[in-house]
Amino acid sequence: MDIVSPKGFLYSIAKAQIKYPDRYDIALIYSKKPAQIAGVFTTNQIKAAPVKICMKRIRSGIAQAVVLNSGNANACTGKKGIEDALKITDYLAEKLNINTHYIFPLSTGVIGMPMPVDRILNALNDLIKNLGNAQPMQVAEAIMTTDTFPKITFRQIQTPSPITILGICKGAGMISPNMATMLCTVLTDAKISSDLMKEALKDAVAQSFNSITVDGDMSTNDTVLMLANGESDIKIERKTALWKQFKSALSDLCSELSKMIVKDGEGATKFVTIIVKEAKTTQEARRVARAVANSLLVKTALYGNDPNWGRIIAAVGYSGVPVKEERIEIYINGICLFQKGLPTMKEEELKESLKQKEIEVLINLNSGKGQTKIFTTDLSEEYVRINSAYRT
Amino acid sequence: MDIVSPKGFLYSIAKAQIKYPDRYDIALIYSKKPAQIAGVFTTNQIKAAPVKICMKRIRSGIAQAVVLNSGNANACTGKKGIEDALKITDYLAEKLNINTHYIFPLSTGVIGMPMPVDRILNALNDLIKNLGNAQPMQVAEAIMTTDTFPKITFRQIQTPSPITILGICKGAGMISPNMATMLCTVLTDAKISSDLMKEALKDAVAQSFNSITVDGDMSTNDTVLMLANGESDIKIERKTALWKQFKSALSDLCSELSKMIVKDGEGATKFVTIIVKEAKTTQEARRVARAVANSLLVKTALYGNDPNWGRIIAAVGYSGVPVKEERIEIYINGICLFQKGLPTMKEEELKESLKQKEIEVLINLNSGKGQTKIFTTDLSEEYVRINSAYRT
Structure with missing residues (x-):
């Protein structure tokens, strides 16, 4: 074009x-x-x-x-x-x-x-x-x-x-x-x-x-x-x-x-969309989305195709936004992983799906009408290589 | 013992x-x-x-x-x-x-x-x-x-x-x-x-x-x-x-x-002490120290022995704490790198010193009596390797 x-x-x-x-x-x-x-x-x-x-x-x-x-x-x-x-x-x-x-x-x-x-x-x-x-x-x-x-x-x-x-x-x-x-x-x-x-x-x-x-x-x-x-x-x-x-x-x-x-994120191998739904406010949705998107543990798990959704809920928990564990739902690529306070044990199914280059993480807080969508990447060794040698 | x-x-x-x-x-x-x-x-x-x-x-x-x-x-x-x-x-x-x-x-x-x-x-x-x-x-x-x-x-x-x-x-x-x-x-x-x-x-x-x-x-x-x-x-x-x-x-x-x-930080190759001095309050000192300590760009630069102190001041700037550029002083291992709004151009000297395994970053905000000290690590490819394969 x-x-x-x-x-x-x-x-x-x-x-x-x-x-x-x-x-x-x-x-x-x-x-x-x-x-x-x-x-x-x-x-x-x-x-x-x-x-x-x-x-x-x-x-x-x-x-x-x-x-x-x-x-x-x-x-x-x-x-x-x-x-x-x-x-x-x-x-x-x-x-x-x-x-x-x-x-x-x-x-x-x-x-x-x-x-x-x-x-x-x-x-x-x-x-x-x-x-x-x-x-x-x-x-x-x-x-x-x-x-x-x-x-x-x-x-x-x-x-x-x-x-x-x-x-x-x-x-x-x-x-x-x-x-x-x-x-x-x-x-x-x-x-x-x-x-x-x-x-x-x-x-x-x-x-x-x-x-x-x-x-x-x-x-x-x-x-x-x-x-x-x-x-x-x-x-x-x-x-x-x-x-x-x-x-x-x-x-x-x-x-x-x-x-x-x-x-083009440095060293990125995946394009990740983080959606937060039904937060109390848009601002709270953004805080949760940001905590998840910036968590090194979430990013490295996505890079390694590791269905470790526990790192996502841990990031939700420290985002500073008041949340109720029993209300949180976590989906990756449409697969429900956590609901009503319980893991759904669908990790084998998720493993296959994680190999895709585009990943969607959906967090439903079931607490209101605030929502947001942010885009991020996974984190690879290549990111570290690029940024430890940017100038030298 | x-x-x-x-x-x-x-x-x-x-x-x-x-x-x-x-x-x-x-x-x-x-x-x-x-x-x-x-x-x-x-x-x-x-x-x-x-x-x-x-x-x-x-x-x-x-x-x-x-x-x-x-x-x-x-x-x-x-x-x-x-x-x-x-x-x-x-x-x-x-x-x-x-x-x-x-x-x-x-x-x-x-x-x-x-x-x-x-x-x-x-x-x-x-x-x-x-x-x-x-x-x-x-x-x-x-x-x-x-x-x-x-x-x-x-x-x-x-x-x-x-x-x-x-x-x-x-x-x-x-x-x-x-x-x-x-x-x-x-x-x-x-x-x-x-x-x-x-x-x-x-x-x-x-x-x-x-x-x-x-x-x-x-x-x-x-x-x-x-x-x-x-x-x-x-x-x-x-x-x-x-x-x-x-x-x-x-x-x-x-x-x-x-x-x-x-x-024992995962993949850490360096022990980093971040000191923030003369902040308005201890709380502000901690916020600045945390922003610097958790910056991926700061951590990867330290890993690569890259005297890129600009990433430190950028993290100070987005920490959320009100700061004045002309008042900020940045030292790494005792070497002054930024003072009175100007770089001191001592990076060659710093490069040698950065090869040490223990690094001290000192940020003086010249704005009060708040101070703090926190300990952290650099960030290496090994961190990514460990955390992308923790479960799989």
């Missing part, structure tokens, strides 16, 4: 030798016209320099370019980190002849290392020279870190002049509810105000990027930015059929991207 | 074929006289049958025997689980001719499997027949699951007739603050009331078993029981020098045992 770009966006990539001597590690996304922008950022209190800058600049609601790099997160780099990021956007602003406040920097990579600014400034010249020569797929590739495949998809809404929404993201580890080293840029040629777009984006992110977890770690750099340049000339207003279509397409796109991240 | 038993306790072990056909998997500890008892139990809401029984029986303050088994946790086994445990203590009570309510069952092993009661009842005959023939060390061995070494130690207080405190415990995975599949029995021949003993035990557990974490998972079976049979004839009363000595010896003993558990 060919990736379709929304109208009026240009792409460029270059080699800045940020971490590796010879790979595309920096990318530029440029909108011919100033665009409306909305964003969602990491809730980690330690925020990377580019995140701080984006959070400030987004207040104007206007953007014209996004500059993304892999290899260095520019996090925990103090004032110098801010200065470095500003140098980059100032340089681009001058060369592109646009307002520096309309340029949004996104970084991913190692924390606490100064940015190699001189090499980056050099590469910016290449970025500008090549603007329009790269495909969105190449941008997705340039921002990969431990990702094993680029993450990109698009949606189109059929109107007289079609609206396109394109999403490019990266992320494979450090993925936790409320995001993780996850960068995502969504581009559209719809005509929509930043306020309205923010509303749609928040909903979409809650159901997608904020409903996945790989290892429970939350990063300093997570960012979702969305730019709308209006080039389709189709205006989206609240309470119209088109607004609903747009929201649904955006949710769908974010959901697809977030599942790609889980599928 | 020979293990010294407090006076008046007898030990016995037997093979009940609970999980394996030919290993000692059940043990009996018997006090010649009824003893005072105190205990601390798992805070997991899903409690195993033996835990429920112990919590009920402990109200009388009196105990005369503890029956311990490995191979089956008797958790999530419903009414049948309770009935099974009662059958075991009833049978022992009859044969030993003591009150069944003075017998405390402790179980560890797989969750959600019925106990093989007939085989266990058979083995109880051996336990009674052999009472007095086993050493405390053999009890420690009989309750091992994934433990690679038995965990036992003792303290003596020199008084005219010496007081001995003996601790036997097991635990290697599922270890988290507020305990985990961790069983511990402390025996003493001191003469002390159950109330006073409970006070000393609570303090000792807070600083030891509740200050360790291996994988953040908390079990359904954690129990610390302490029995005092008074056989030394030395009475301990509040506000005496002996009371202080006793408390300090007990703390010391629990601390040694809890460190043994961490050293």
Whole structure:
């Protein structure tokens, strides 16, 4: 399937030798016209320099370019980190002849290392020279870190002049509810105000990027930015059929991207869906789901095809949510394992089913109407290998 | 060093074929006289049958025997689980001719499997027949699951007739603050009331078993029981020098045992001490310490000798405790890595130091007087191997 770009966006990539001597590690996304922008950022209190800058600049609601790099997160780099990021956007602003406040920097990579600014400034010249020569797929590739495949998809809404929404993201580890080293840029040629777009984006992110977890770690750099340049000339207003279509397409796109991240979870061999039903509240459902999804013992059991559902109920029990043992029901792939306070002894049946690559864990608390669904992975030796050798 | 038993306790072990056909998997500890008892139990809401029984029986303050088994946790086994445990203590009570309510069952092993009661009842005959023939060390061995070494130690207080405190415990995975599949029995021949003993035990557990974490998972079976049979004839009363000595010896003993558990952490290659200083409150210090200690990315970096302190500060940032980036200081093995909002670039120096088997991570928040110290491990491929194949 060919990736379709929304109208009026240009792409460029270059080699800045940020971490590796010879790979595309920096990318530029440029909108011919100033665009409306909305964003969602990491809730980690330690925020990377580019995140701080984006959070400030987004207040104007206007953007014209996004500059993304892999290899260095520019996090925990103090004032110098801010200065470095500003140098980059100032340089681009001058060369592109646009307002520096309309340029949004996104970084991913190692924390606490100064940015190699001189090499980056050099590469910016290449970025500008090549603007329009790269495909969105190449941008997705340039921002990969431990990702094993680029993450990109698009949606189109059929109107007289079609609206396109394109999403490019990266992320494979450090993925936790409320995001993780996850960068995502969504581009559209719809005509929509930043306020309205923010509303749609928040909903979409809650159901997608904020409903996945790989290892429970939350990063300093997570960012979702969305730019709308209006080039389709189709205006989206609240309470119209088109607004609903747009929201649904955006949710769908974010959901697809977030599942790609889980599928690429570091060392993951399985895609795991955790459903919690009939909790007292949605919040309680989420706490239970998160405790189960982040339990090392649950994750390693799933990896080993071990029908050890006892680890699931143990995680439910320490989630902090008040539960009644006799009310809890546990199902894996539709097989009931625990009900009315008793094991059902269906583990032989489960063993076969656990060999599948997609696993569904359903926990019914029989206590109310709260429910949630989150996506996660198993945990393999490979996760440890990747993360014990990330930098060295 | 020979293990010294407090006076008046007898030990016995037997093979009940609970999980394996030919290993000692059940043990009996018997006090010649009824003893005072105190205990601390798992805070997991899903409690195993033996835990429920112990919590009920402990109200009388009196105990005369503890029956311990490995191979089956008797958790999530419903009414049948309770009935099974009662059958075991009833049978022992009859044969030993003591009150069944003075017998405390402790179980560890797989969750959600019925106990093989007939085989266990058979083995109880051996336990009674052999009472007095086993050493405390053999009890420690009989309750091992994934433990690679038995965990036992003792303290003596020199008084005219010496007081001995003996601790036997097991635990290697599922270890988290507020305990985990961790069983511990402390025996003493001191003469002390159950109330006073409970006070000393609570303090000792807070600083030891509740200050360790291996994988953040908390079990359904954690129990610390302490029995005092008074056989030394030395009475301990509040506000005496002996009371202080006793408390300090007990703390010391629990601390040694809890460190043994961490050293035996499944797949652990390093013993890691996390110190958080100058937090606003002790509670906040503990939350920060726990987030760091349980971060998979921190644990895998330590395993790989990767000086990636950025993962530590990221965990501080998502711990939920309000922090100021510019105030945080991070030290590993005394080497300052982050201070005043800036990395110190001492990573080459750190790399060498990380090869040690004992690692100290110090986080100074510069915000108050709260502090804490917790012990944990790194995370290796071996942890995943052990836990993906625990049952299969």
